Amino acid sequence: MDNNQRVIIHADLNSFFATAEQQTNPALRGKPVGVIKAPGRTCIIAASVEAKKFGVGTGSRVYDAKKLCPEIILVPANFSKYEKMTYRFIDICKTYSPACEVFSLDECFIDVTETEFIWPRPPRNASLEQLAWLEMGKALRGNAGGKNVFNIAFEIKDRLRREVGDYMTCSVGVSHNRFLAKLASSQIKPDGLFWITDDNKLEVLDRSKLTDVCGLGDGLYQHLTRVGIDSFPILRAKSITFLQEHFGPHWSLHLYNLARGIDDSGVGSILEIPDAKSVGRTYTTHRNLYRKEEVWRLTRNLCEETAAKARKMHLAGRYVGFCLRGGPARIATRQQLHSSGRVAGGEVSEWGHLTLKNYINDGKILFDLCLQISKNWNFFQQPFDFAQVFDSEVAQTRGGLRPYVRFCGVTLGMLTKSAYLPSPLFVSDSRRVDLIKTIDKVNGKYGDYTIYPGQLLGTSLIRPEVNGFFGDRKYRLDFASKN
Numbered sequence: 322m323d324n325n326q327r328v329i330i331h332a333d334l335n336s337f338f339a340t341a342e343q344q345t346n347p348a349l350r351g352k353p354v355g356v357i358k359a360p361g362r363t364c365i366i367a368a369s370v371e372a373k374k375f376g377v378g379t380g381s382r383v384y385d386a387k388k389l390c391p392e393i394i395l396v397p398a399n400f401s402k403y404e405k406m407t408y409r410f411i412d413i414c415k416t417y418s419p420a421c422e423v424f425s426l427d428e429c430f431i432d433v434t435e436t437e438f439i440w441p442r443p444p445r446n447a448s449l450e451q452l453a454w455l456e457m458g459k460a461l462r463g464n465a466g467g468k469n470v471f472n473i474a475f476e477i478k479d480r481l482r483r484e485v486g487d488y489m490t491c492s493v494g495v496s497h498n499r500f501l502a503k504l505a506s507s508q509i510k511p512d513g514l515f516w517i518t519d520d521n522k523l524e525v526l527d528r529s530k531l532t533d534v535c536g537l538g539d540g541l542y543q544h545l546t547r548v549g550i551d552s553f554p555i556l557r558a559k560s561i562t563f564l565q566e567h568f569g570p571h572w573s574l575h576l577y578n579l580a581r582g583i584d585d586s587g588v589g590s591i592l593e594i595p596d597a598k599s600v601g602r603t604y605t606t607h608r609n610l611y612r613k614e615e616v617w618r619l620t621r622n623l624c625e626e627t628a629a630k631a632r633k634m635h636l637a638g639r640y641v642g643f644c645l646r647g648g649p650a651r652i653a654t655r656q657q658l659h660s661s662g663r664v665a666g667g668e669v670s671e672w673g674h675l676t677l678k679n680y681i682n683d684g685k686i687l688f689d690l691c692l693q694i695s696k697n698w699n700f701f702q703q704p705f706d707f708a709q710v711f712d713s714e715v716a717q718t719r720g721g722l723r724p725y726v727r728f729c730g731v732t733l734g735m736l737t738k739s740a741y742l743p744s745p746l747f748v749s750d751s752r753r754v755d756l757i758k759t760i761d762k763v764n765g766k767y768g769d770y771t772i773y774p775g776q777l778l779g780t781s782l783i784r785p786e787v788n789g790f791f792g793d794r795k796y797r798l799d800f801a802s803k804n
């Protein structure tokens with residue numbers, strides 16, 4: 322099929338986190354609301370439609386937001402609430418085509434080229450305004466392509482209100498490729514509908530800022546301005562040779578196409594990808610571990626593997642489980658050893674878990690949470706500190722309990738697609754995300770643990786098992802991680 326005849330919808334929930342709060346707490350409706358990560362945090366991660374009118378937006382600092390809008394109401398984020406809403410939103414979107422790609426927590430692409438004929442009628446509750454739109458759409462569209470995409474667009478809006486919440490709205494963009502469909506949905510907010518065709522695409526592009534479009538990050542924008550390009554018309558005027566010279570073979574083509582509204586990428590599929598519920602790793606040591614550092618190294622090692630598994634599947638979790646098994650066994654005194662030579666005592670295990678508000682897939686964070694879970698465990702509250710005492714001759718001869726660890730287990734559960742998660746808000750966070758991405762890339766190419774945390778230096782690394790999880794590549798298929 323000619324690419325220009327594809328029919329792509331981009332549905333984007335308006336001010337998602339903030340509207341979700343207004344949905345569940347009607348007292349917030351019609352008021353400027355700023356969602357923050359947790360009480361006391363200084364950065365606004367989502368602003369309501371009303372707050373945006375004052376100039377408050379994602380990434381605004383609370384201090385600045387209060388200056389712009391003193392009556393702003395700050396609400397701590399509730400990611401599990403948003404996640405449930407996201408799933409219901411996706412359930413709606415995916416009914417219109419198997420080619421439905423979740424792009425982020427509040428955005429889906431739906432390729433309805435092959436399926437729009439199934440929706441020949443407007444939704445039952447269509448308003449007069451919507452019906453007028455539909456008539457106009459038909460007239461404008463003539464005989465080219467289908468005529469039903471706007472029926473679907475209005476049905477999505479209607480079902481969103483009925484099935485997710487009566488206060489929820491989305492903007493819908495329609496066009497013949499992903500890039501233009503996304504640009505279309507950004508034209509009218511909230512509750513908008515916009516259609517980009519070959520006739521109006523350049524006009525819409527030319528009134529957009531370069532930074533408004535997806536796939537054109539800050540670094541690339543800086544580079545563009547350095548060579549005198551700061552708008553779409555200027556970008557379009559540059560030859561491919563000029564672009565190749567300054568941006569290399571990949572980006573030059575990308576930029577050339579962006580300027581002309583060309584995008585041949587397909588819409589992925591959401592179907593038949595089972596969700597892993599949890600990932601984890603357990604390990605039984607070959608010898609007893611007596612030193613705290615040894616136990617923590619083992620734990621860190623397993624945390625790194627667990628987190629890497631989650632990342633490989635483009636998943637992140639908010640349930641952390643941690644288990645240690647081992648002594649304390651009763652150590653005989655020297656005198657008893659002389660007489661019996663036996664060590665008596667039973668094994669004990671300790672386990673605990675934490676449920677977090679946000680999703681993680683970073684091994685270091687996972688490790689820190691395991692430390693937190695285990696901070697009051699008996700293993701580490703023995704009559705003497707084994708790091709210092711047990712290695713000494715005194716301890717060996719003193720008798721009493723000698724704690725050790727010989728089994729460790731780490732679990733990351735309540736997994737969700739990391740593509741659903743918001744991008745990191747802070748520079749330090751996004752640097753960390755970039756660092757992990759790079760490490761994953763290197764380890765993917767040269768083998769697991771080519772790069773690993775310094776904490777594991779000098780130990781024999783525990784590696785993923787051959788037939789374990791890493792053989793399972795099907796998760797890679799459709800969920801390109803946004804992070």
Ligand SMILES: [Mg+2]
Nearest residue numbers: 333334335427
């Ligand atoms: Mg949105």
